[in-house]
Amino acid sequence: MSENGGLVGSIVETVKTIVYALLIAGIFRTVFFQPFWIPSGSMKDTLLIGDFLFVNKMAYGYSYASCPSIKIERFGIDVDAEDLCGWMQSGDGRFLGGTPERGDVIVFRHPVTGADYIKRLIGLPGDTVQVKEGLLYLNGKQVQVAADDTFSETYEPQGPEGNLPRCANGPVGPGGDCEKLRFLETLPSSVEGEPDVTHGILKITDRGYANNTPAFTVPEGKYFFMGDNRDNSTDSRFQQTAGGVGFVDYKDLIGRADRIMFSSGGRSMLYFWTWRSDRYFKAVE
Template structure:
């Protein structure tokens, strides 16, 4: 009987340890940082497919969107942040201990319609007037500075776990060839500079004037011709204006990066991107 009691106690202690570990991990992910893999090329060259980073959730305070979504289609798991923390939503579009994002921040947010996590650069603040002409942002009537910065080159081959092929300005490019895009340095009025890419003339390179509503934000991808962002309204399948409460956090630093289909393919690791700051 004594041996059975010891075995029972050991099992119970193991269960408690697992529960405690899950609770700690849940608190860590909900309050402090959320892991995020870059699945697409919409933020190249700032973020590449296969970059792994933690999103700083303390940057802008907390809302229902701060709760993690647990989506694993292979096992039928689909628990949304709204399912866990929908009680925090309100018509007032507010946050707890809320902080204001700055123009140029790279931010993870919930798509206002689909609820999926997106990562883009913040271009427009509430009240801003934004237009794109010939690929250049016109912010509150003034062109945002752009300077040519050579060519961004990558291999024309499947990238990441989804096997996505890059789009090329010099395309079509055969498998293994050099895929090129024009690169420019864009500088916002507050002095934030970053690289943007151009593939060619697209419909989103020339837009009407957007006026960002109060309590909302306007986002764009750095890979301008390969990004679904605020230039396309939600009614047409785009991101549109993003409410303040849908912000999740700021991307500050890349921790790990792999160019392969799996992080286990160590020969595809990009060591030069480990611990790289996100600008």
């Protein structure tokens, strides 16, 4: 074999290896787990900006939303999950579908924009959900809540987007302690015989629309989500016509967040001194 022939053969084998690796990675991402970075503070302190996790796509079966969206603006590539797997939206839109449980932390596609969101499942089909004076009511009954400690963080730009946190302790200067009140909320289990779900929530105020909503009755085939950082979350309390999430279709669920794999508190993952090793492999509760 000539030298040129050997070089061409080597290039071909390299290209084949790359193609196979991409195919395997694509199948793994589509069928089993999807990586997800936490970009905002709407789920503090359950999830912090810079937490990295894998979303379990097997938890609720598969829908068009299980397919990846491929967006590379630099090369003008914008392929949506609907473009690849829109054919799966017939019927209830799921294959091997599983039932989400109240209290699950779930990644889903925004019903209008198609962007990935992560929130906690509060209301199941048929449930009535309302917030009054900052307290959550489920099917007419106040959900159990107990005061916990104070959540404190530095008032500084957070994550790649450089968002500043909101504080309950009034105006805070750069580098100051930004505090929020933390409570433990207990959601009644949606599975008979299973324990109730207790999780942390953060509060800044009891005023405003987010703390005094109408009563929402969740339609069949849809779900109601809220962020744990209750006063800093755009979720199902805000209807789609107002730029919110509204009710989320069963077919738009991507998967359940089970465990944090890695966490970085800096503007870039390369800032190794901001890595939060105490959050590695932490269960999402």
